[in-house]
Amino acid sequence: MTAELAITFADVAAAAHRLRGVAHRTPARTSRTVDERTGASVHFKCENFQRMGAFKFRGAYNALARFTPEQRRAGVIAFSSGNHAQAIALSARLLGMPSVIVMPKDAPAPKLAATRGYQHGMAGSEVVLYDRYTEDREAIGRRIAAERGMTLIPPYDHADVMAGQGTAALELIEDVGPLDALLVCVGGGGLISGCAVAAHGRSPGVAVWGVEPEAGNDVQQSLARGEIVHIDTPQTIADGAQTQHSGQLTFPVIRQLVKGVLTVSDVQLVSTMRFFAERMKMVVEPTGCLAAAALLEGAIDLRGQRVGVILSGGNVDLAVYARLLQG
Amino acid sequence: MTAELAITFADVAAAAHRLRGVAHRTPARTSRTVDERTGASVHFKCENFQRMGAFKFRGAYNALARFTPEQRRAGVIAFSSGNHAQAIALSARLLGMPSVIVMPKDAPAPKLAATRGYQHGMAGSEVVLYDRYTEDREAIGRRIAAERGMTLIPPYDHADVMAGQGTAALELIEDVGPLDALLVCVGGGGLISGCAVAAHGRSPGVAVWGVEPEAGNDVQQSLARGEIVHIDTPQTIADGAQTQHSGQLTFPVIRQLVKGVLTVSDVQLVSTMRFFAERMKMVVEPTGCLAAAALLEGAIDLRGQRVGVILSGGNVDLAVYARLLQG
Numbered sequence: 001m002t003a004e005l006a007i008t009f010a011d012v013a014a015a016a017h018r019l020r021g022v023a024h025r026t027p028a029r030t031s032r033t034v035d036e037r038t039g040a041s042v043h044f045k046c047e048n049f050q051r052m053g054a055f056k057f058r059g060a061y062n063a064l065a066r067f068t069p070e071q072r073r074a075g076v077i078a079f080s081s082g083n084h085a086q087a088i089a090l091s092a093r094l095l096g097m098p099s100v101i102v103m104p105k106d107a108p109a110p111k112l113a114a115t116r117g118y119q120h121g122m123a124g125s126e127v128v129l130y131d132r133y134t135e136d137r138e139a140i141g142r143r144i145a146a147e148r149g150m151t152l153i154p155p156y157d158h159a160d161v162m163a164g165q166g167t168a169a170l171e172l173i174e175d176v177g178p179l180d181a182l183l184v185c186v187g188g189g190g191l192i193s194g195c196a197v198a199a200h201g202r203s204p205g206v207a208v209w210g211v212e213p214e215a216g217n218d219v220q221q222s223l224a225r226g227e228i229v230h231i232d233t234p235q236t237i238a239d240g241a242q243t244q245h246s247g248q249l250t251f252p253v254i255r256q257l258v259k260g261v262l263t264v265s266d267v268q269l270v271s272t273m274r275f276f277a278e279r280m281k282m283v284v285e286p287t288g289c290l291a292a293a294a295l296l297e298g299a300i301d302l303r304g305q306r307v308g309v310i311l312s313g314g315n316v317d318l319a320v321y322a323r324l325l326q327g
Numbered sequence: 328m329t330a331e332l333a334i335t336f337a338d339v340a341a342a343a344h345r346l347r348g349v350a351h352r353t354p355a356r357t358s359r360t361v362d363e364r365t366g367a368s369v370h371f372k373c374e375n376f377q378r379m380g381a382f383k384f385r386g387a388y389n390a391l392a393r394f395t396p397e398q399r400r401a402g403v404i405a406f407s408s409g410n411h412a413q414a415i416a417l418s419a420r421l422l423g424m425p426s427v428i429v430m431p432k433d434a435p436a437p438k439l440a441a442t443r444g445y446q447h448g449m450a451g452s453e454v455v456l457y458d459r460y461t462e463d464r465e466a467i468g469r470r471i472a473a474e475r476g477m478t479l480i481p482p483y484d485h486a487d488v489m490a491g492q493g494t495a496a497l498e499l500i501e502d503v504g505p506l507d508a509l510l511v512c513v514g515g516g517g518l519i520s521g522c523a524v525a526a527h528g529r530s531p532g533v534a535v536w537g538v539e540p541e542a543g544n545d546v547q548q549s550l551a552r553g554e555i556v557h558i559d560t561p562q563t564i565a566d567g568a569q570t571q572h573s574g575q576l577t578f579p580v581i582r583q584l585v586k587g588v589l590t591v592s593d594v595q596l597v598s599t600m601r602f603f604a605e606r607m608k609m610v611v612e613p614t615g616c617l618a619a620a621a622l623l624e625g626a627i628d629l630r631g632q633r634v635g636v637i638l639s640g641g642n643v644d645l646a647v648y649a650r651l652l653q654g
Contacts, residue, residue: 029376277648281375281609281641283609321604325652
């Protein structure tokens with residue numbers, strides 16, 4: 001008995017078609033050092049090389065590309081201080097529609113600047129700032145959406161977003177062949193739900209594992225309890241996984257298609273980030289290191305297996321990155 | 328009237344054949360930001376993703392693969408504190424021959440460790456340390472070579488090394504198509520001479536430009552004078568280009584096939600290194616940034632052209648790298 005899930009393999013395949021020539025087909029990379037250390041044959045999917053620096057572009061563009069002409073005219077609204085903000089702003093620009101991004105006043109300056117950069121010259125586009133201690137961003141968003149007729153695209157709990165994110169795993173399997181295991185970071189579950197659907201469709205029998213920060217293991221708890229668990233905003237350097245709960249659409253997919261969720265500590269994330277800089281010459285943001293850290297730091301033993309690992313992004317403030325590299 | 332050069336296009340093609348399945352065919356990457364900023368269509372050849380982290384593996388392996396059975400039995404000797412040391416040690420390991428690397432006592436610990444790592448378990452292999460203030464490394468090398476019958480492979484002034492390095496440009500042009508211009512960093516001239524031969528063979532009419540650190544422009548001076556100029560060891564963060572002069576074999580190739588040599592400052596190198604980390608999510612060592620810096624920092628205007636840029640390596644001590652990123 002299989003419950004109806006929000007997306008099917010066909011949705012991921014359709015998203016791949018929409019993204020062709022727009023998203024980068026990011027490279028899959030290997031490392032002899034990683035293979036020796038883990039005893040596995042490991043393929044990293046480099047979404048840190050994706051447009052705007054993270055997989056989020058896939059889901060955002062796929063969702064906006066499906067807007068009706070009326071939706072396009074009015075445009076899109078999103079709340080985010082992270083990669084989703086830039087993904088929506090860039091996708092809206094490419095599709096010629098206005099975007100409003102609701103961001104906290106104290107969001108990092110480079111993220112504000114990048115988002116505004118994508119909105120530059122697009123009529124009706126703006127960043128709306130709010131005070132996260134005194135104002136309710138959802139109320140602000142709902143008000144603007146209603147006033148301007150804009151469509152809200154949430155960061156993960158949306159079928160088109162999930163299907164778009166799944167194209168990362170689809171490309172990986174198309175490029176390197178079937179996998180025994182696939183490791184994916186988990187925030188709200190958009191990436192892992194899309195990737196799980198894609199992987200089970202293209203590589204039957206694959207074991208999909210989620211990886212969360214130790215401090216924010218809400219999905220691990222949710223799987224144990226069989227229902228969505230809410231937690232306080234976790235303290236972790238993996239800022240893309242500081243979610244308090246998974247989604248109404250993502251959790252059922254995770255429950256059905258994900259074998260389990262592993263956790264790693266911030267210390268293990270930093271060690272993995274250093275490994276990527278030193279040995280693979282890549283900048284991977286803390287959240288992007290989650291899946292790799294589980295394997296490299298021994299949270300799971302996949303000896304003898306063909307393993308895919310999604311590196312979800314590379315957007316980290318340069319000063320923070322430099323400090324973390326220094327250890 | 329064309330003087331006989333040390334290598335021909337056929338030598339580069341033969342090297343490519345030897346390196347197939349041994350060296351990585353490194354990716355060519357593009358960046359919309361770079362194209363917008365320069366007005367050109369730019370293709371980066373990512374030798375920072377090469378085995379042992381730099382193009383040097385190509386030349387070293389090509390040279391050692393051509394040893395006679397007797398030469399292989401006795402093994403190879405090299406002097407280097409940099410990427411050439413690791414390239415020779417790794418190539419010797421892969422070909423099953425002993426290697427002796429003569430390195431200064433005060434060489435960075437990670438480089439010593441990496442070189443010894445490649446020599447581990449290979450009978451007759453060792454790092455020989457010398458005091459760079461009181462001892463003559465060439466005398467030490469000659470003595471060991473004579474005693475043990477080993478073949479010395481210099482870092483750049485050797486036809487097989489030059490031909491091997493040229494495979495980087497050959498692959499780039501095969502992968503992205505003909506180029507109007509190719510920018511290559513210049514130390515002793517091994518990389519640029521091989522690349523110039525490859526590029527003129529595969530992309531007739533291409534303009535090949537060399538790029539040196541401002542503080543160490545011996546090849547720029549040599550081209551102006553029409554003969555090899557010797558300079559003091561330059562003070563620059565581009566440690567792979569701290570050469571005092573080009574070679575007897577490399578300079579004639581440069582003179583005939585390279586259009587000119589540009590220079591960039593250390594400040595421009597750091598700015599370029601930061602650009603690669605922030606926007607392209609790649610670790611590129613200072614020397615590896617030379618060619619890109621000339622384009623990104625405006626030392627040359629290649630608007631409207633199809634441009635290849637060799638990123639020569641990514642081996643930089645993590646603490647140094649972090650300090651440079653912090654600016």
